[in-house]
Amino acid sequence: MNTDSPSPAESETPLPVEIGEFLTHLEKERDLSPNTLQAYRRDLREFASWLAATHGIAGWEWNELTRTNIRGYMAHLTRRGLAKRSIARQLSAVRSFYRWMHRDERVDVNPARAVGSPKLPRTLPAYLDRTQAETLMQHAATRAQSLEFTDVRNLAMLELFYSSGLRLSELRGVDLADLDLVSQQVKVRGKGRKERIVPLGDHAQRALRNYLVKRDALIAQASGGAVGRRVARGAVFLSERGARISARAVQHAMVTLMSAVSEGADLTTHSLRHTFATHLVDAGADLRAVQELLGHASISTTQIYTHTSVDRLKKVYRQAHPRA
Structure with a gap:
């Protein structure tokens, strides 16, 4: 039997009750985001489909699976050509599921705990250097001089990304009630619905003030037309339809x-977050403070941004060490 490619019938195997209850636990008790829940559902459904394809729909029990079974699943994912990062994510989902079942005394042991995760390559995120960042801001500011709604809005989004290091989902979720331009700070709901307060720079404050004037005018115009019911009055960043x-x-x-300003550099929206963190760390910012600003749960995630600080450290060394 070819277990690497489940048939359509196998792919549509009903989600086991235990997985459904685990997802409910994640949603109700851990308050995970819809995107995270969807990823757990997808990964665990694939695991259950593989078990059904290799053991038969009724040919296995959660409490009978061993680390050999879990390793077999990892090998299956490798043969399918999945990237190491994707395999590590799926193993993490299986581990979390078994950890929950073990705490709930549904299984005696967690077999996924003893399975090693693939070693991931330490890739450096794409980011803008200081000259590129300044050129980008000037380019966006020049476009905003048109006073067109989208150009003014895009400058405000760009400045907020670079000023505060927000994730895309965090920026989208910012409401008027979260924004305090007097104190120059914004309340952000990050991963796991955790809230944090991040500062706003002067440039971001000015860009946001200019945008809010355009935003209010758009809402006033949209409210008088047929699309008035769809106006998102609480959201900061709006489409042209409100x-x-x-x-x-x-x-x-x-x-x-x-x-x-940077053709062919493979930059994404997330590159602005990387740029924010890189520039802070490169200028000597405390890594713990950067961790809090980014909303990272672990300092190890933040440490990747130390890659541009080598030159600064060498300069400090040459200035301070007596035999440098």
């Missing part, structure tokens, strides 16, 4: 701006 801006629209706007 709805909360979509993730795709944010991506398109930012990539378009970046492509004008």
Whole structure:
């Protein structure tokens, strides 16, 4: 039997009850985001489909699976050509599922705990250097001089990304009630619905003030027309029709701006977050503070941004060490 490619019937295997209850636990008790829940559902459904394809739909029990079974699943994913990062994510989902079942005394042991995760390559995220960042801001500011709604909005989004290091989903989710331009700070709901307060720079504050004037005018115009029911009055960033801006629209706007100053650099919206962190760390910012600003759960995630600090450290060494 070819277990690498489940048949359509196998792919449509009903989701086991235990997985459904685990997903409910994640949603209700851990308050995970819809995107995270969808990823767990997808990964665990694939695991269950593989078990059904290799053991038969009724040919296995959660408590009978061993680490050999889990390793077999990892080998199956490798043969399918999945990247190491994707395999590691799926193993993490299986581990979390078994950890929950073990705590709930549904299984005696967690067999996934003893399975090693693939070693991931330490890739450096794409980011803009200081000259590129300054050129990008000037380019966006020049476009905003048109006073067109989209150009003024895009400058405000760009400045907020670079000023505060927000994720795309966090920027989309910012409401008027979260924004305090007097104190120059914004409340952000990050991964796991965790809230944090991040500062706003002077440039971001000015760009946001200019945009909010355009935003208010758009809402006033939209409210008087047929689309008035769809106006997202609480959201900060809106589409031209008055709805909360979509993730795709944010991506398109930012990539378009970046492509004008850094063609072929493979930059994405997330590159602005990397740029924010890299510039802070490179200037000597405390890594723990950067961790809090980014909303990272672990300091190890933040440490990747130390890659540009080598030159600065060498300079400090030459200045301070007596035999440098």
